[in-house]
C-alpha cells in the first residue's frame with residue numbers, strides 16, 4: 510500500500526514536471542507544431558510511458574494540444590474569430606464597491622521546481638495522509654455519500670468541537686455544548702458570515718494590525734468598516750484597543766490569540782485576560798480565529814473562548830490545514846442570539862456542509878493515530894522553523910525577526926526601510942523562489958516592509974537556497 514502510494518506521488522510529480530516543461534515550449538510554438546514523440550519524452554524526462562501519457566492527457570484537457578492517432582500530437586491553434594468586446598459589462602457592472610485581488614499572493618500556484626515560501630498551507634508530507642485516505646474511503650462506503658447533513662452540521666462532529674473546547678474550560682465556567690456549534694465549509698467562509706451577521710455593512714470592526722489577509726478581504730466583502738489596532742508579539746496594545754473601542758463604538762474585535770498569521774504571536778495569559786476584560790467592558794464580541802490550534806511547537810494553543818460563557822467570544826476552529834486542504838471543515842462556537850444569527854447566515858450562504866467531508870474529518874480527529882501525528886508534526890515544525898530562521902540569519906542578515914514563533918507555520922521578517930517589496934517579490938520569483946510580500950496583511954498602510962515566509966512548505970532541504978536568493982535579491986536594493 511505504502512509503496513503504491515509512493516509511486517503514485519512520484520508519478521504525479523513527474524507528470525507535473527513534463528506538463529510544465531511542455532507548456533513553456535508551447536508558449537512560443539506555432540499552432541500545428543508537432544510535439545516530441547512519447548518515446549522521446551520518456552527518454553528526455555526519465556519518466557515511464559504511463560507518466561508521459563498522463564501529461565499528454567492533461568495538456569489535451571487544457572486545450573493546448575490535439576493528438577491525431579497514428580500521426581502524433583500537435584500544438585492546438587487558438588481559435589479567435591475576433592477579439593470579443595465586453596465593454597458593455599463595464600457600464601452594466603459600474604465601479605466595484607471594493608477592489609478584491611483575483612488571487613492573493615499566498616494562494617499563487619508554484620511550478621514544481623520553484624522553492625515555495627509564500628503559501629499558507631502545510632506541505633502534504635506534514636498531513637496525516639494515511640488517516641485521511643482511509644477516512645475518506647470509509648465515508649464514501651457509508652450513508653454519508655448520499656445524504657444531506659443537518660444545516661448546523663452532523664451532531665457527532667458538533668459534539669467533538671464542543672468537547673475539545675470544554676476540555677480547556679476551567680472550573681466555574683460553563684462549557685459549550687454541541688448546540689452552540691455550527692459546522693461551516695472552512696473558516697474563511699465562516700469569517701465572512703460572522704462579519705455579515707454580527708457587524709453588518711458600514712459598521713466598525715476592530716482588527717489587529719498586521720492580521721490575516723483573508724480576514725481583511727472577508728471584511729471588505731461584507732462591507733464592514735475596518736479599524737486597525739496595532740499588535741505585537743504579545744498581542745494587541747491594550748491602551749490602543751481601549752481607545753479604538755471608545756472612539757468607534759465598535760462591538761466586534763477579530764483576533765488570533767494563538768500563533769497569529771502572520772506574526773506567529775501567542776498572547777500572554779495576562780494580555781489575553783486584559784483583552785477579554787476590555788471586550789466585556791464594551792459589551793462587545795471577540796471573534797477568535799484559532800486557525801493554528803494544531804500547530805503548537807513549544808506551547809499548546811490556549812483558546813480564550815474557554816474562559817467565556819457569557820457569549821462574548823465567537824470561536825472559529827478550522828480543520829482544513831491540519832487534516833487536509835481537501836477536507837474543508839471548520840466549527841464556529843457561538844452562544845445566544847449571536848449563534849442564531851451565525852446559523853441563519855450559514856443557512857442562507859452554504860445551506861450545509863458535505864456530510865462526506867464531515868464524517869471523514871471526524872473519523873480522522875478521533876483516531877488514536879491523530880494525536881501521535883500531532884506530536885510528530887510539532888517536532889517537524891520545530892526543525893523546519895529553526896532551519897529557515899538559521900538560513901535567514903546566515904543569508905539575509907538585514908532581515909529582522911521580532912521573535913521566533915512558538916507555533917504556527919510562518920516567520921514574519923522585517924526588512925530595511927525603503928525596500929521595494931514588489932520588486933523583491935518579482936526578482937525572487939524570477940530566480941525560482943516564491944515569497945509573500947507583507948503588504949497584504951495590513952488593513953491600512955504597512956508599518957514597514959515585511960515578508961512572510963512559510964516553513965511548512967515543500968522540501969525544507971532547499972530552504973537555505975531560498976534564503977540565499979532572497980538575500981541576493983535584497984542586496985541589489987541597498
Ligand SMILES: Cc1ncc(COP(=O)(O)O)c(C=O)c1O
Nearest residue numbers: 629695696697721770800827829
Ligand atoms: C488566520 C487564518 N484564518 C482562516 C483561514 C482560512 O482557513 P480555512 O481553510 O479553514 O478556510 C486561514 C487560511 O489561510 C488563516 O490563515
